[in-house]
Amino acid sequence: xxxxxxxxxxxxxxLAASLLAYRIVWLGYPVFPTAPGRTWQLLIDAxxxxxxxxxxxxxxxxxxxxxxxxxxxxxxxxxxxFNLLREEPxxxxxxxxxxxxxxxxxxxxxxxxxxxxxxxxxVPPTFEKxxxxxxxxxxxxxxxxxxxxxxxxxxxxxxxxxxATGGEWGQPPPNDQxxxxxxxxxxxxxxxxxxxxxxxxxxxxxRAVEGFRLIEGVKTRPLTWVEVxxxxxxxxxxxETGEIERNPAALLPLATGGSPAARVSGGExxxxxxxLNREIVSQWRVHFERVRxxxxxxxxxxxxxxxxxxxxxxxxxLLVPIGALIIGFLRNLVGFPTFGIFMPVLLALxxxxxxxxxxxxxxxxxxxxxxxxxxxxxxxxxxxVPRMSVILTLVIASFTLLxxxxxxxxxxxxxxxxxxxxxxxxxVIERFFVLVEEAGVREGLQTAAGSxxxxxxxxxxxxxxxxxxxxxxxxxxxxxxxxxQILLGxxxxxxxxxxxxFRSLGGPS
Amino acid sequence: MIFQSVHRLREAGVxxxxxxxxxxxxxxxxxxxxxxxxxxxxxxxxxEAQQIPAPPLYYVIEKHGDIAGLAEAVKERCEFVxxxxxxxxxxxIVLVQECTDEGYVTQSGEVISRxxxxxxxxxxxxxxxxxxxxEDRALVEALIHPDPVFSSVTHQGVPDxxxxxxxxxPIMSMVRLPTRASDGKANLHRGAIGAGIELATGxxxxxxxxTNVITHHPDTGHPVSGIQVPFWEKMLGMAAxxxxxxxxxxIGVDLAIDRDRGPLLLEINARPGLAIQLANRQGxxxxxxxxxxxxxxxxxxxxARVEWARTNFK
Numbered sequence: 001x002x003x004x005x006x007x008x009x010x011x012x013x014x015l016a017a018s019l020l021a022y023r024i025v026w027l028g029y030p031v032f033p034t035a036p037g038r039t040w041q042l043l044i045d046a047x048x049x050x051x052x053x054x055x056x057x058x059x060x061x062x063x064x065x066x067x068x069x070x071x072x073x074x075x076x077x078x079x080x081x082f083n084l085l086r087e088e089p090x091x092x093x094x095x096x097x098x099x100x101x102x103x104x105x106x107x108x109x110x111x112x113x114x115x116x117x118x119x120x121x122x123v124p125p126t127f128e129k130x131x132x133x134x135x136x137x138x139x140x141x142x143x144x145x146x147x148x149x150x151x152x153x154x155x156x157x158x159x160x161x162x163x164a165t166g167g168e169w170g171q172p173p174p175n176d177q178x179x180x181x182x183x184x185x186x187x188x189x190x191x192x193x194x195x196x197x198x199x200x201x202x203x204x205x206x207r208a209v210e211g212f213r214l215i216e217g218v219k220t221r222p223l224t225w226v227e228v229x230x231x232x233x234x235x236x237x238x239x240e241t242g243e244i245e246r247n248p249a250a251l252l253p254l255a256t257g258g259s260p261a262a263r264v265s266g267g268e269x270x271x272x273x274x275x276l277n278r279e280i281v282s283q284w285r286v287h288f289e290r291v292r293x294x295x296x297x298x299x300x301x302x303x304x305x306x307x308x309x310x311x312x313x314x315x316x317x318l319l320v321p322i323g324a325l326i327i328g329f330l331r332n333l334v335g336f337p338t339f340g341i342f343m344p345v346l347l348a349l350x351x352x353x354x355x356x357x358x359x360x361x362x363x364x365x366x367x368x369x370x371x372x373x374x375x376x377x378x379x380x381x382x383x384x385v386p387r388m389s390v391i392l393t394l395v396i397a398s399f400t401l402l403x404x405x406x407x408x409x410x411x412x413x414x415x416x417x418x419x420x421x422x423x424x425x426x427x428v429i430e431r432f433f434v435l436v437e438e439a440g441v442r443e444g445l446q447t448a449a450g451s452x453x454x455x456x457x458x459x460x461x462x463x464x465x466x467x468x469x470x471x472x473x474x475x476x477x478x479x480x481x482x483x484x485q486i487l488l489g490x491x492x493x494x495x496x497x498x499x500x501x502f503r504s505l506g507g508p509s
Numbered sequence: 510m511i512f513q514s515v516h517r518l519r520e521a522g523v524x525x526x527x528x529x530x531x532x533x534x535x536x537x538x539x540x541x542x543x544x545x546x547x548x549x550x551x552x553x554x555x556x557e558a559q560q561i562p563a564p565p566l567y568y569v570i571e572k573h574g575d576i577a578g579l580a581e582a583v584k585e586r587c588e589f590v591x592x593x594x595x596x597x598x599x600x601x602i603v604l605v606q607e608c609t610d611e612g613y614v615t616q617s618g619e620v621i622s623r624x625x626x627x628x629x630x631x632x633x634x635x636x637x638x639x640x641x642x643x644e645d646r647a648l649v650e651a652l653i654h655p656d657p658v659f660s661s662v663t664h665q666g667v668p669d670x671x672x673x674x675x676x677x678x679p680i681m682s683m684v685r686l687p688t689r690a691s692d693g694k695a696n697l698h699r700g701a702i703g704a705g706i707e708l709a710t711g712x713x714x715x716x717x718x719x720t721n722v723i724t725h726h727p728d729t730g731h732p733v734s735g736i737q738v739p740f741w742e743k744m745l746g747m748a749a750x751x752x753x754x755x756x757x758x759x760i761g762v763d764l765a766i767d768r769d770r771g772p773l774l775l776e777i778n779a780r781p782g783l784a785i786q787l788a789n790r791q792g793x794x795x796x797x798x799x800x801x802x803x804x805x806x807x808x809x810x811x812x813a814r815v816e817w818a819r820t821n822f823k
Contacts, residue, residue, distance in 0.1 A: 332527055381628035384635030434600070434637065439698055492528040499514040501720055502783075505792060506517030 005490045012483035019476035043275040044108040050099025055267030060255035069113040076107040142201035154230040161198040162242030192224040205229040210261040211253040222261040318471040323458035335497025348458035370429030392426040522792030537758025546777040559754040563774040568649040588652040593638040599696040601638030656766040662726040666693030677752030680796040682706040683788040704733045705789035708822040711741025717787040749811035
């Protein structure tokens with residue numbers, strides 16, 4: 001008897017779980033869509049002078065990686081053509097065309113979402129070699145200088161190489177002539193290239209990276225640092241000191257593997273600025289932008305593809321089943337009395353337009369006015385449907401009056417009433433009246449309070465934005481909700497209220 | 510704390526609402542048979558076919574136009590009851606004891622003008638008292654003169670005997686005794702008390718008032734236990750025969766004892782309440798399980814089922 005229901009519930013749970021897993025593992029969705037992520041805005045602003053013929057500007061653009069997501073990108077290319085080139089892992093934006101006598105301004109804007117602690121940097125090196133600037137004999141010199149470190153562990157070699165670029169060669173020191181030669185090379189190519197060469201020479205794959213540290217500010221030239229492969233993962237070495245960067249998420253690489261962050265041919269860069277600043281982007285927009293650009297199947301069938309005016313409805317609608325689940329829970333597990341089954345859900349929806357406090361006030365007010373009207377109407381002996389219509393009319397009239405009063409005394413809340421509550425509540429009045437007549441005021445008020453409590457709970461849940469977002473991003477969670485509803489439907493144990501009701505049967509306590 | 514209470518109730522065999530619905534009502538009571546018991550006019554017709562005595566039907570009011578015919582229908586016998594055919598929990602029922610020029614005098618002495626009385630009936634027809642809120646009909650039937658056996662523990666009104674019947678076997682019973690608080694109605698929710706009846710002998714046990722166990726009637730002060738219910742064997746037989754009558758496997762049969770006509774079937778409830786457990790200070794589960802384990806031959810006739818119940822549920 002119980003088994004098919006449980007099997008169905010498990011199947012639904014499994015369906016929800018596998019869709020969730022697919023999105024999180026394969027599509028890289030966030031586990032908690034609402035977990036705070038830091039977003040940065042990167043603006044690249046470049047002024048380009050033409051050189052008579054074809055001018056080409058190649059800018060390294062931020063790329064996506066685990067822990068780093070591009071939310072939004074905008075390119076302004078003026079009269080130039082824009083192309084995007086992928087050179088794994090780099091993305092190079094190429095602006096090309098002929099520029100007349102004047103200057104061309106190009107803009108690039110990206111919103112980047114950083115999720116600390118989610119970096120995956122364990123793609124092993126494919127083909128690494130000495131930096132192209134280094135000549136053969138310079139490479140040979142580097143190999144000669146590092147011969148003493150070969151037996152060290154990768155970390156030891158990294159330390160030795162970093163120390164060497166600072167002038168410390170360790171024991172036994174190489175001869176002064178070689179050291180002097182190397183110092184000249186380092187001056188010519190820069191410390192980063194020198195370090196790279198020493199690491200490569202000591203058998204550690206390494207690469208130069210151009211990019212920025214994520215600090216708000218305006219930069220005119222990128223930072224260069226070295227990434228080295230330790231055998232398990234790429235480590236970034238701090239550009240200032242050469243130490244291993246403990247928080248790689250604080251670095252934004254643009255060009256990895258030696259290519260420069262900006263390169264121009266057939267013209268001149270008269271000005272270039274990289275501007276970084278923090279951005280507050282609503283979580284909704286983060287997901288919206290991301291899904292909108294995706295071509296994956298589930299993304300193409302995402303609710304974010306709905307026209308925005310309908311999205312709002314579905315945000316709420318997706319949570320209504322949870323409201324129903326809660327009511328099922330409160331009724332079948334706790335034993336709460338309510339008017340009707342789904343009236344509290346409707347009331348919770350109505351609270352959305354009125355707000356909670358005023359919504360509850362309306363609920364109490366309508367019950368009170370309605371009860372008084374119903375009591376008065378009793379003498380007129382009207383038939384049921386016309387009687388309820390009269391109650392509805394009088395209730396609406398009272399609240400219209402209240403809105404006018406609110407307008408006069410400047411209380412906005414008194415005017416902000418939705419359409420829904422009145423019709424629903426008028427139907428409640430009749431039940432309330434019969435209940436009070438039949439079972440007493442106490443029972444009537446108890447049921448009214450029960451309904452209000454359930455409505456408030458349901459309202460709080462459907463207005464909780466993180467939950468709205470979670471269900472909107474992962475609508476398959478509805479299958480899990482259905483599974484819980486099925487399980488609840490097969491719950492045949494006691495209700496909490498029954499433990500009290502039948503406590504005298506439970507033997508001595 | 511909670512687990513302990515759950516454990517204790519389970520040990521005591523208390524049947525909960527969820528289990529009643531899922532394990533007994535859903536499998537035993539087919540949806541299509543519900544209308545037979547939800548509509549008292551239909552129930553009465555079925556009872557007649559099974560020779561189960563019920564209060565004589567005087568008149569059925571189907572539409573507002575029929576209300577005018579009421580006075581004519583009750584002219585000779587101005588003691589009657591008006592009930593909504595699909596009412597629940599005794600709501601909308603009016604007991605009329607006398608017709609005067611001012612109107613109808615109810616059992617509690619209140620005089621309802623003819624106009625107000627018609628208004629009440631039109632409420633019934635509009636479905637104010639029906640469970641689903643659908644349009645309803647009103648039936649007018651003979652007033653029951655309760656047998657004096659319970660008069661010492663009744664405040665006005667008509668006591669009624671509830672027998673829970675599982676697969677045609679009477680398994681537990683109680684008598685609901687009106688109080689001042691219940692306004693003469695035999696409805697536990699409204700403050701009537703329910704006294705358990707020992708199934709084998711037909712004598713009353715202690716009673717429940719709301720959720721408290723009591724030994725004396727709150728208004729009359731007389732003890733509720735030890736009263737021998739007359740016609741007990743016959744009443745069990747009537748209850749058992751409702752299986753053949755309705756085909757429903759888990760029901761509550763409500764009977765009243767008229768001083769002239771004997772036990773009469775009032776109504777059948779396809780969702781009988783659980784308070785009967787409090788009245789008997791015993792859970793239903795143990796008895797339900799024993800019926801399930803009973804030999805197949807006892808289910809053949811109502812007499813065999815009653816016999817089995819009386820020997821097994823002492």
